[in-house]
Amino acid sequence: MAPDDAGKGISLNELAKKSGVAERTIRYYISRGLLPGPMRGGRGAEYTQEHLAGIQKVRRLQSGGMTLAEIEYQFAQQAGRRRAAIAPESWSMYRISPDVTVQVRDGLSPWRIKHLRSAIARLAAELAADNDHQENGDDS
Amino acid sequence: MSVTTFGPRVLGRREDMQLTMQSLFLTGQILPVGARLWVRHEFQCNELQPVEVVYAFALPREATLRRFRISGDGFDVASDLRSKEDARKEYEDGIAQGSLSSLASIYSDGLTNLSVGNIRPKEKVVVLLEILAGIELHDDGLRFRFPFTLAPSYHANARVVEAEPGLGEMELPENDFGDLMLPKFAKDASDLHAVGFSLELRTGADIKEVASPSHTIRVEGARDQIRRVSLARNSDLPDRDVVLDVRHADVKTTVLSGLDSKGNRRFAAVLPSTEFGPRPSRPRQLVILLDRSGSMSGTPLHQAKKAIEACLGVLDEHDEFGLVTFSSGSEVFRDRLEEATAKNRQAARNFLEAVTAGGGTEMSTGLERAAALLAQEDTDSNRSVSGDILIITDGQVFGTVSVLDRVRTKGVRVHCLGIGSASQDRFLAQLASQTGGVSRFLTPAERVDLPAVELFASIGRPVAQNVTVSVRGIEGARIAPEPAKAVFSRTPLVIFGDSPATKELELKLEWQGGTDAEERIFNIPLETEPIAETLRLLEGARIISDFESRLVPASDPETKRERSRFERRLGRLSLEYGLASSQVSLVAVVKRSGDVKDQIPSTRVVTVGTPAEMEFTSVFGHAGLRASADRAMASVRFGLFEEGSIRASADILAPRGGKLRHSSRSTTLGGFRERLFRRAEAAPVEAQSGDDLLVSLSGMLEPDGGMPGEKADLRIANSLAALLFFYEHGNTGTSGTFRMHVEKLTQFLTPHRLKKLEAKRESAAVRVLELIRIGRPVPGFWEEFVRSIVQFKRPEVSDFWTKLECTLTPVE
Numbered sequence: 001m002a003p004d005d006a007g008k009g010i011s012l013n014e015l016a017k018k019s020g021v022a023e024r025t026i027r028y029y030i031s032r033g034l035l036p037g038p039m040r041g042g043r044g045a046e047y048t049q050e051h052l053a054g055i056q057k058v059r060r061l062q063s064g065g066m067t068l069a070e071i072e073y074q075f076a077q078q079a080g081r082r083r084a085a086i087a088p089e090s091w092s093m094y095r096i097s098p099d100v101t102v103q104v105r106d107g108l109s110p111w112r113i114k115h116l117r118s119a120i121a122r123l124a125a126e127l128a129a130d131n132d133h134q135e136n137g138d139d140s
Numbered sequence: 141m142s143v144t145t146f147g148p149r150v151l152g153r154r155e156d157m158q159l160t161m162q163s164l165f166l167t168g169q170i171l172p173v174g175a176r177l178w179v180r181h182e183f184q185c186n187e188l189q190p191v192e193v194v195y196a197f198a199l200p201r202e203a204t205l206r207r208f209r210i211s212g213d214g215f216d217v218a219s220d221l222r223s224k225e226d227a228r229k230e231y232e233d234g235i236a237q238g239s240l241s242s243l244a245s246i247y248s249d250g251l252t253n254l255s256v257g258n259i260r261p262k263e264k265v266v267v268l269l270e271i272l273a274g275i276e277l278h279d280d281g282l283r284f285r286f287p288f289t290l291a292p293s294y295h296a297n298a299r300v301v302e303a304e305p306g307l308g309e310m311e312l313p314e315n316d317f318g319d320l321m322l323p324k325f326a327k328d329a330s331d332l333h334a335v336g337f338s339l340e341l342r343t344g345a346d347i348k349e350v351a352s353p354s355h356t357i358r359v360e361g362a363r364d365q366i367r368r369v370s371l372a373r374n375s376d377l378p379d380r381d382v383v384l385d386v387r388h389a390d391v392k393t394t395v396l397s398g399l400d401s402k403g404n405r406r407f408a409a410v411l412p413s414t415e416f417g418p419r420p421s422r423p424r425q426l427v428i429l430l431d432r433s434g435s436m437s438g439t440p441l442h443q444a445k446k447a448i449e450a451c452l453g454v455l456d457e458h459d460e461f462g463l464v465t466f467s468s469g470s471e472v473f474r475d476r477l478e479e480a481t482a483k484n485r486q487a488a489r490n491f492l493e494a495v496t497a498g499g500g501t502e503m504s505t506g507l508e509r510a511a512a513l514l515a516q517e518d519t520d521s522n523r524s525v526s527g528d529i530l531i532i533t534d535g536q537v538f539g540t541v542s543v544l545d546r547v548r549t550k551g552v553r554v555h556c557l558g559i560g561s562a563s564q565d566r567f568l569a570q571l572a573s574q575t576g577g578v579s580r581f582l583t584p585a586e587r588v589d590l591p592a593v594e595l596f597a598s599i600g601r602p603v604a605q606n607v608t609v610s611v612r613g614i615e616g617a618r619i620a621p622e623p624a625k626a627v628f629s630r631t632p633l634v635i636f637g638d639s640p641a642t643k644e645l646e647l648k649l650e651w652q653g654g655t656d657a658e659e660r661i662f663n664i665p666l667e668t669e670p671i672a673e674t675l676r677l678l679e680g681a682r683i684i685s686d687f688e689s690r691l692v693p694a695s696d697p698e699t700k701r702e703r704s705r706f707e708r709r710l711g712r713l714s715l716e717y718g719l720a721s722s723q724v725s726l727v728a729v730v731k732r733s734g735d736v737k738d739q740i741p742s743t744r745v746v747t748v749g750t751p752a753e754m755e756f757t758s759v760f761g762h763a764g765l766r767a768s769a770d771r772a773m774a775s776v777r778f779g780l781f782e783e784g785s786i787r788a789s790a791d792i793l794a795p796r797g798g799k800l801r802h803s804s805r806s807t808t809l810g811g812f813r814e815r816l817f818r819r820a821e822a823a824p825v826e827a828q829s830g831d832d833l834l835v836s837l838s839g840m841l842e843p844d845g846g847m848p849g850e851k852a853d854l855r856i857a858n859s860l861a862a863l864l865f866f867y868e869h870g871n872t873g874t875s876g877t878f879r880m881h882v883e884k885l886t887q888f889l890t891p892h893r894l895k896k897l898e899a900k901r902e903s904a905a906v907r908v909l910e911l912i913r914i915g916r917p918v919p920g921f922w923e924e925f926v927r928s929i930v931q932f933k934r935p936e937v938s939d940f941w942t943k944l945e946c947t948l949t950p951v952e
Contacts, residue, residue, distance in 0.1 A: 012740075013232065022319040023232045024255060027192060028743040038740060045738040062299070067311055069303030 009039050009046025019055040026055065032072050034058050096124035097131065159333050160185065160193045160259075161746045164378065166337035170284050170386070171671070172344035172394045173408045173634060174202065174274050174678035177286065181267040185259040190741040192235070192257035196323045196748075198290050198562075199250035201569040202274025202682045205720040210242045210256070210728050212265045219244070219726040221718060223711060227725035231255070238735035242267060244726040247320040249540050250566045250685065251290075258741050272681035272719065274569070276581065279412040279630050281387040282343060285581060288335045288378045289748040291562035292325050292759045293536040294433065294501035300759060308750070308760035312538055316693055321745050327756040329749025334375035337382055341367040344396065344410075346389035353583045354383040354561070364389075379749030380561035383583055397645075397664050398672030404638050406672040406679075407645065407664045411633045415660070416604040417653050418874075424455070424528065424600035425477060427462035427510040430495065431533035434467070434758050437497030440559050440588060444532045445492050447557075447592030449839035451530070452488055454597065454880040455480035457843035462513040463488050466506025467499030477513055482842055489839075501536060504543040511550035528553045528577065528600045532592060535564030535581075544570060545692045553577040553626070555599045557592050559584060562751035570689045576624065578631045584753040589835045594877040598629035604651035604658075607633065612646040612661070614639050621683045627651070636679040680717030687713060688722055833923065834869055836930045837862050838881045845884035847929065852896050857937045858929050859885050860905055860944070864922045867912050886912070901941050907948055920947035 016023045029035040035054045038045035061071045095101045102120055162184050168177035185191045199205075208219045219242070222230060227243060234241030235257045243255045259265050276283040292300070292310045299311040306327035312320060326332060337355075341347060346364040350357070356372040369384060391414055397407040428448050432441060448463070455461055459480045463473035473491045478484040507529065514527035535558045537543065544567075547554060556568040556579035565581045572579035577599070580591055604627040611617035617639035627633050639645055645664035650657065687710050694700040707723050714724035750756050840862075842848055842855075847862050849855035863885040871878040873886055889909060894902045911918050925940050 012236065022228075023235070024192070024194070024321075024743065025319050027740060028194075028321070028745075030740060031743040038738075045740060062311070065299060067299045067301040067303070067309055069301045069309050 009048055012038070012045065012047060015047040015051055015055075019052055019059075021055055021059070026051075029055065029058060029068075032068060034068065034072055034075060094120060096120060097127040100127060159331075159746075160191055160744045161195055161333045163334045163336070163375070164288065165335070166286055166288075166382065167339065168271075169340045169342055170275065170282070170384070171342055171674065171678075172396060172410055173277075173636070173675070174272060174681070175284060175286075175339075176674055176677070177271045177273055177339075179269045179271060181254065181256075181269065183256055183259055183265045183267070185261050185263050187742065188261055190238075190258045190260050190739060192255060192741040192743045193259065193746060194321045194743065195254045195746040196290060196321055197252055197254070198287050198564075199246070199252055199271070199566060199685070200273040200286055201276070201566045202678075202685050203250070203271055203566065204681045204684050205244055205246065205252070205726055206270040206272055206677060206718065208242070208244060208254075208267050208269040208726055208728070210240070210265060210267050210730060212240070212263060212730075215240075215730050215732065217728050217730050219728040221715065221720065221724055222727055224723055224725045227727040230727045230729060231257070234258075234729035235741065236738055237729075237731070238737050238739050240265065240730040240732060242728045242730075244269065244720060246688070246720055246722045246725070247317050248688075248691070248722070249317075249538055250688065251317070251320055251322075251538075253321055258735070258739075272677045274678075274682060274685075276565075276569070276579070277410060277632050277634060279391045279414060279632055281348075281385065283581070284339075284384040284386070285381050285565050286337070287381045287562055288376075289329075289380060289562045289751055290323055291534075291536045291560060291564065291751050291754065292322075293538045293564065294435075295538040296500065296502070298538065302760040306756070307747070308756065310759075316539060316541075324745055324747040325750045325756075325760065326747050327750055327760075329377040329379035332378050332747055332749055335378045336371045336375045338368065338370035339384070341369060341384075341386060343386055343388065344394040345392065347386060348389040349385075349387040351385045351387075352383055353385070353586050354380055357384070377749055380583070380752045381565075393662070395662070395664055396671050396675060397667045398670060398675070400638075400672040400676050404640055404672075405645065405664075406638050406675040407636075408675050408678070409635045409647065409662065409664070411635070411649075411662070413603050413627050413629050413631055413633070416627050416633075416651060417658070418603065422601060423458040423460070425460045425514055425526070426528040426530065426600050427464060427477070427513050429506050429510045429529050429531040429533075430463070430465045430492075431501060431503070431506070431531070432465045432467045432495050432497050432499075433501040433534075433536075434498050435501070435534050435536050435754065436559075437755075437758070440534065440584060441495070441497045443588035444559075444592070445495065446835050446839070447532065447589035447596075448492060449489055450589055450593045450835045451596040452480070452485045453839045453841040454593070454884060455485070455843065456845075456884075457481060459600075461488070462510065463491060464506055464510045464513070465495050466502055466509070467497070468502055469499075470502070470506045470509045471495075472509060472513070475513075476516065480843055485843070501533070503531075503533065503537050504546045507531070507543070507547045507554065508550070511547070511552045514552050515550070526551050528555060530555045530557065530592070530596060530599060531571075532557045532559070532588070533568075534558065534560045535568045536560065537564065537567070540564070540567040540570070541689055541692055543567075544574060544689050547571065548574055550575075553599070555579065555595060555628075556581075557588070557595055558582065559588055560751065561585075561753050566685070567689075570686065573624065574686070574689070576626050578628050587831060590831060590877050593835065593838060594630070597877070597880045598631070602626040602628050604633075604653060607649065607651040609635055609637075610648050611637060611639055612648050614641045614643075614645065616640045617645070620679065621686060636675065636682065638676070638679075677717065677719065680713070680719045684710070684713060684717065684719055684721045691722065830869060830923070833926055833930055834866065834878060837865065837926060838878055840930070841881060841884060845888035847885075852893075853901075854937060856889065856893065856897060856905065857940055859888055860908060861922050861925045861929065861940060863889070863912070864908065864918060864920070865926045867918060868920075868922060872912070872915065882912075900945065904941065904944050904948055908944070918947070920944070 012023050030037055035051055038047055058071055091103045091105050093101050093103050104116055160183055162182045165180040168175060183193055210217050231241045231243040238258060241257045246252050256265060295312055297313040301309050303309045308325040310322050347367055350359045350367055350369055358370050358372045359367055361367040391412045394410040400406050430444055457480055460477040461480055462477045465471050473488050510529045529552050531554060554571050554575040555577035556572045558568045558581035561584055568579045580595055582591055607625055609619050609623050619637040623633055623635050644666045647662040650659040691706055694703040710721050711723035714721040720726050840847060846855050847858035849858045866878045866882050870876050871882050873879060873883040894905050908918055
């Protein structure tokens, strides 16, 4: 575990300030195994750039829609701590044209869904217009 | 990456085998204008290293925290009130020093975290937290509600997951909720901490009845005005609110007063609506707004539909109504208000029949749609209110500040009928009070339709409007918080205030009645009861919780500045009253011998039960996924692929032939979605009981006030039978849930109309109406005849008249 740029660990309070994440939340991440514990326990517990990067990674995954439990599961799998299980996924299939289907993974965030709905509707409209042209024999 | 926690665990579950929070016990007093409560949290560390426990709960209506005491082996320390930043720093410094630290912080929506850090292995710690809370007042009693769990509610940006079989987790966006930690939600609450309560009732009136629709209770005490209510069994599960109903022997005004520590006179008064005169009769403009989100599915939606039908039955032809439903989006019956003609009401019933439950709870969309219907019909610019909305909902929504902000300025009164075993009572009470309406909150075990009709009877026609209250002749006296501007039948007006003078006070009330401006003077007697301090705190809790609900999330520099000003004001208010708020927290640090600096405690979040009657899978996922993948997780967000909205937006977006793909198992997506968003509707229970018949009958009234029938004489017979049945069940023209129906039926049965009957029948009908008018009993049982009306069977009219004439004979 590398210390920070100055070669010295930082306190939990400093880590909280640098990451913008409350101390209690950082402790919770550690308790859940999302972050390693401090460089040394007991007196003078210190944290490193690795902790900061770890927090940023968790936040990034959260903003992508993952919950802490999902991140915990993903980390555990990556670390090979648990028997690899195939994570299930559910997908919705939309037939937008007689010869075209679009598949969308379930469990996306609402704003993502909104965006996809609009994109699929546009694609469907475009395909429908193409079909009309073909049916009318209007290739010009 | 290292695993830092150890400890025995239940196989297959992440929960510790020994719970960190062992029990939660509620004590305190329920008073005429609020409740002063103490909640005892007992923690114990059963791990090999220190723990930090976070317990999350929702504050009740008009509630906030005052203080806590933290005690254990050799210590008993009181909390301090600090700005949230200072409190957080003190807590964290305490944790870093290895001291026992405790912090109570309030977040948006009244969600609260109680954190206790550095509980040593084997150590027991008790936190006794004082809460000041409001109660739901009625003219003849009150309903008290306190949450023992928290409902996982809808938020468009919430992240939700079933992390372990039967264990759900929910995370809310940090922008609005900061570092709030929600509890874990267990499908089965039986392994969790124990809850119990023992409360003293001092409601200032002779208590006639105490009941609980949520728990089995024991009531003790022989004195007329004091009772002790406790849980009948040793403990219960944390999966629902405790709800207590207190019914008083009389309807009367209650006045409390006393001198506080600064020598100021504090007072509070509860004035029943009957003080303001009768309900005026004037045409109404109202919209019924029905929550059809997934969590309403089954019996609540079925009952709500029946309730709306019954409400439609009491509309006059001159009334105008609208009907809106909402879930992830909203749907309207018609895009304008309609006159309550028979044709329109039937069309509304047909619209209701097609309504199904599913999707999220975009309440503000529904409220805005309903408000827009009222606004477009409002041609009178002098009116402060363009109409009334009755919303029937479980209120399970987070981010309520934004909903309130969007509705407050619409110029509509919102009346709330909430349904749920874990309350959003606080939110619905705010929604009603801030728009000038009234609210009621029911448990799922109770009927929805009867209270809906009851509430509906009072809205749209307040007994008093433009109410103002002032203290006569004393400079510096004030009324705060501002009382309701309108008073509705069955709901009293509550007044809080204080005065620097020690002499007797006179309160002047002015209001607009049915036609005239009216006023009345009330005396506040010179009492020296020790209740003044409690009144001051309850007043503060009401003001602060109202203030909190106006802290709108800020986006641009201007609104951020405005919010900062608001926050500073809230901070000052909190310190003035000595009460916590989102800006001021409670903190205590206990230094013990042997504290080890910089030892990181393991953070544990207390698990609560998913509210009883709430389908776990409607929020947290699908058993089929778990069954097929060991320890895999099914992640589900609210409001996705909500069927109604997909179909409405574009047919091509309706999933066709979708499959749930998995290496070892395949199931149809349709079935999956059915379980998630359309919990199987409970088989509708057809109207059979007396109450069911009353509701069904009330929904059949024609706009002219009479019952339907092919010919005039059949309509009269049906109307008379319905009237007798309502009367038999305790309803008159001025009292009872169906008083409006009785009033309408009586108006329909005019002497002129009765003349169409043959003389003998006319005479019987006139006698019945007279007996009802003077409040005399009318013998006989009318259920059989009424049942045939409700079931659209051809009733035996001649049998009815014969029976009526026979039963009237002994009366004379």
